[in-house]
Amino acid sequence: MTPPGPDRAPGPVPGKGTAAGPGSAPADGLTPDRVKCVVWDLDNTLWDGIAVESPTGALPTPRPWVLEAIGTLAERGVLSSVASRTDPAVLEQLRADPALAERFVAPQAGWQDKSESLRRIADDLGIAVEALLLVDDSPYERAEVAAMLPGVPTLAPEQVPELLAALTAGPVTEDARRRVSRYRAEAVRKEERRRFAGSREEFLHSCRMRLSLGTARDEDLPRVAELATRTHRLNSSGLDLDPGTLRASLADGGTTVLVAELEDRFGDYGMIGTALVERTPGAWTVPLLALSCRIAGRGVSVAFLRWLMDRARDEGAAEFRVVSRPTSANVELRLLFRQAGLRVIGEPGRDRSAPLTLGRPLDGTLPEFPSWLALSGR
Structure with missing residues (x-):
């Protein structure tokens, strides 16, 4: 599975010619057994485009490879959540869509910093914030989380295949x-x-x-x-x-x-x-x-x-x-x-x-x- 590159067109993954940008940790630097929940950004990460700019008012169609990745994570016992800086009404739309709502636990959407959203998710799930991992297309958001929550790894979307490879290497109970x-x-x-x-x-x-x-x-x-x-x-x-x-x-x-x-x-x-x-x-x-x-x-x-x-x-x-x-x-x-x-x-x-x-x-x-x-x- 190869996700789209930073320009949203199919492209290589990091380590094969694509820079992930500031605020990203290389996937080979991860400690997979510490990752209990992957937190996904919405706009230009879960889907292409920005939800509040949708001309029809409907949510953009999720990227199939992201849904596939979320399913693979679930099979390995890794949760998925959402942290998005957007109108909270977008989260209500997501919750109203059974096919999407069942994929995420403790989702967060609003205008607070991403680091604050991650703290809320960890608190809601009863796990250490360091057990989270953020996937976000924005170098700024990744850098903000890296600065405020240095124990939380962050990845650009194009690095997700490396994460999955690391997580799927061992047995699953x-x-x-x-x-x-x-x-x-x-x-x-x-x-x-x-x-x-x-x-x-x-x-x-x-x-x-x-x-x-x-x-x-x-x-x-x-x-x-x-x-x-x-x-x-x-x-x-x-x-x-x-x-x-x-x-x-x-x-x-x-x-x-x-x-x-x-x-x-x-x-x-x-x-x-x-x-x-x-x-x-x-x-x-x-x-x-x-x-x-x-x-x-x-x-x-x-x-x-x-x-x-x-x-x-x-x-x-x-x-x-x-x-x-x-x-x-x-x-x-x-x-x-x-x-x-x-x-x-x-x-x-x-x-x-x-x-x-x-x-x-x-x-x-x-x-x-x-x-x-x-x-x-x-």
Whole structure:
């Protein structure tokens, strides 16, 4: 698939004679596993021309190659959104078109800066803004985002094939394929919460959440590796895993992979949490605890942590430990560890980004399970 070049006529892609312009990052500089949502500009990106200048008042016809790219992204579990500096009425037209509306989550259109639109999208989706990527034909807009949100990569439309090549290089899990539909279910949850007249806790009880917990099966390992790689906000250590490494660790008998799945009355979240556990006489050590950011604010992280502690104690462990590598993204999880009574073992080194081992005895009071969560075995 070759998109049109900057002059809107078919042309080469960057690296083959076409300059992408200022504010664009080369696609080979991307970190594909960090991209959770591609944000598309509208005018001269999603379609040719400017929507508000349409003589008929109808939206321009989307470029087929862009729709194809959005479909490929969805198959890989990457969301698509919209950020456009235009009349907000254009967004209402887009939402009224089922064929277009179903392709985008949390779209933004208005006269605010693109960087502000990206912040709103990230906040709406509950992901880090650095997990976004902007595709925009305007060098100015790409430069504005690069200046205000330096962690967000930006691409010109003609660079999209390189992005797709990078994203499609690895395996894809069933959870990834269903990610777009799950974010749509999350939008329904948010709208229900907005309308709900009771308290937050009453709403959570009304959701009828069920957390299923157990030992990972072999077919779960690709998703476990995906959680380890793609989650940052609720990731204790950022340990780099792949299914082959996991299988080798499990073969020695001293390592266990435990997982959590979540569902509620709105739908199935799929596998949303994992913990790699090393069992030694007297202690359980968790080198990695990772949860999907989609479950933040639901009490799932504390429930998963409590269940791990219970299981460790049931198997005779006297101490529970977690490896934590402090980052700017995982402050929320580190705060949870502290609230759960986990403290640094030994003297921390001078390198504040180095991993720490946190621990606590298991004979004291453990964190309480949230009352709105029903637990079951897998």
